[in-house]
Amino acid sequence: MKKKIWSILFLGASIFTFGKEFPTKNVNxxxxxxxxxxxxxxxRKLSSIAEKELGKxxxxxxxxxxxxxxxxxxxxxxKNDGYTxxxxxxxxxxxxxxxxxxxxxxxxxxxxxxxMDPAIVLVNKDSKYNSIKDLLExxxxxxxxxxxxxxxxxxxxxxAIEVEEGIKLNxxxxxxxxxxxxxxxxxxxxxxxxxxxxxxxxxKSGQLKPIGIMADKRLENLEExxxxxxxxxxIVSGTWRGLAVPKGTSPEIIEKLNQVFKTASxxxxxxxxxxxxxxxxxxxxxxxxxxxxxxxTVTINKIIDSIN
Numbered sequence: 402m403k404k405k406i407w408s409i410l411f412l413g414a415s416i417f418t419f420g421k422e423f424p425t426k427n428v429n430x431x432x433x434x435x436x437x438x439x440x441x442x443x444x445r446k447l448s449s450i451a452e453k454e455l456g457k458x459x460x461x462x463x464x465x466x467x468x469x470x471x472x473x474x475x476x477x478x479x480k481n482d483g484y485t486x487x488x489x490x491x492x493x494x495x496x497x498x499x500x501x502x503x504x505x506x507x508x509x510x511x512x513x514x515x516x517m518d519p520a521i522v523l524v525n526k527d528s529k530y531n532s533i534k535d536l537l538e539x540x541x542x543x544x545x546x547x548x549x550x551x552x553x554x555x556x557x558x559x560x561a562i563e564v565e566e567g568i569k570l571n572x573x574x575x576x577x578x579x580x581x582x583x584x585x586x587x588x589x590x591x592x593x594x595x596x597x598x599x600x601x602x603x604x605k606s607g608q609l610k611p612i613g614i615m616a617d618k619r620l621e622n623l624e625e626x627x628x629x630x631x632x633x634x635x636i637v638s639g640t641w642r643g644l645a646v647p648k649g650t651s652p653e654i655i656e657k658l659n660q661v662f663k664t665a666s667x668x669x670x671x672x673x674x675x676x677x678x679x680x681x682x683x684x685x686x687x688x689x690x691x692x693x694x695x696x697x698t699v700t701i702n703k704i705i706d707s708i709n
Contacts, residue, residue, distance in 0.1 A: 423483055423654050427458040431479075431487040433472025435465050437579035438552075439599035439680065443516050443642055444488045446674045451665035459486075465576050468492055468553035470502040477508040481647035483654035486512065491640045494694060495557055495701050506694050509645035512658050514685035514693060515666055516675070518596040519616035519639040520558040521626070523609045525585055528592075533613040533632050536592065540568040548573055550581035550590035557704060558594040558615065561638045564707045585609065596640055597623060598680040615639060622679050641683070641697075643690055659686060 430448050434440045441463065448459035464472035469492040476487025489509065496502035522533065530536045540547050549559055549570040559570055573590055575581040578599035584590040586608055597620060603609040604623070611626045615638045619628060629636045644662055646655060665671055666684050675682050685693055 423651075423657060424455060424457045426484065427460050428452075428455065428483070429460050429462045429485050431462050431464055431472050431476040431485060433464055433469035433476075433488070433490065433492075434577035435579045436463055438577035439518070439596050439640075440488055440490055440577070440642055441579075442598070442678065443675075443680055446671060447515060447662065447665050450668050450671055451661050454661045454664050467502070468496060468555075468574070470496050470504075474502065474504050476645070477504045477647055479647050481510075481649040483646060483650055483658065485647065486658060487645050488515075488642055489645045490642050491557070491697065491701075492553055494698050495555060495705075498698070498701055498705055499555055501555075506645070508648055510648055510650050510655055511687045511690045511694075512644040512646060512655055513662055513666075513687060514641060514643040514683055514690045515662065516643075516680055517639060517641040517683040518598060518679075518681050519614055519620070519637070520594050521597045521600070521604075521611050521615070521623075522592060522594050522613045522629075523582075523585060523600055523604070523611055524592045525588055526608055526610050528610060530592070530612055531610075533629055533634055536612065537562075537566050537568060537634075540570060541566075544569045545571050547571060547592070548590040550575055550584040550593040552576075552578050552581045552593065552595055556594070557701060558638045560704050560708065561615070561636050562634075564704055565636050566634065582609070596680070598675075598678040601679045620679065622676070641693075643685075655687065 430444055432441050432444045445461055452459040464475045469490055473489055473493055479485035493506045497505040524530045547570050549572050551572045551574050554574040578595040581593040582600050585593050600609055604611055613629045614626050615636055616628050
């Protein structure tokens with residue numbers, strides 16, 4: 402009996418010590434979209450601040466493809482030792498529901514939600530569309546003809562509009578906003594729908610024309626852009642970004658990562674960056690994040706059911 406008790410105490414002490422010593426080497430942060438996009442920008446700034454708190458470098462690893470499925474699958478299947486963290490996005494919910502990904506959020510242990518943003522509808526500065534009404538009327542008159550530069554496939558921003566208004570766009574898949582935005586700038590596509598922070602430079606310079614934000618209210622830094630609701634279309638959509646580690650990661654390591662990234666997300670440096678870049682901060686701990694994802698799963702399922 403004494404031997405058994407000592408074994409249990411030793412095991413508990415070992416786990417505690419392991420969690421306390423973590424990390425002893427650099428940590429990889431997997432970004433499932435290309436460099437230059439919104440997910441990449443948020444991940445890079447967050448990690449540059451968090452690594453000061455962590456005491457080791459956080460290395461960004463861009464693993465692109467499959468609308469995020471490639472990178473998130475890689476992250477989920479990595480060793481569960483805390484040295485591979487993945488920035489998961491809304492696609493971790495939508496892709497498995499559409500049977501387009503072999504893994505789901507249940508293949509991860511969640512760390513925290515970091516960011517949430519509404520979507521914004523953008524066209525070229527010389528586009529004939531000056532409002533959502535212009536776009537929808539043309540789409541109804543020419544079903545499947547209007548070229549939509551999609552940042553992910555399926556694209557639930559566009560699907561929300563299509564389902565609500567009974568239109569059909571010609572979805573052209575690109576690997577994230579970093580590819581979709583140049584397609585609209587070069588007139589290879591008629592419109593794209595991204596997050597404001599992903600295109601704030603082109604919006605402010607006048608290269609892209611915003612014709613509506615899919616939010617409940619206008620954004621402080623883009624007060625001149627009306628919401629779809631204001632234009633008579635009750636459609637709200639957006640994306641979120643959070644952090645997760647492979648299933649089975651030590652709870653002590655998860656908690657340490659959570660505290661490190663929470664401290665980074667609460668820092669003035671991160672807040673200033675997110676505000677200037679038009680990204681929204683929304684922090685939730687692991688349990689809150691899980692509830693949030695479960696609720697979003699219900700929302701996305703409704704859209705999928707309506708198109709099947």
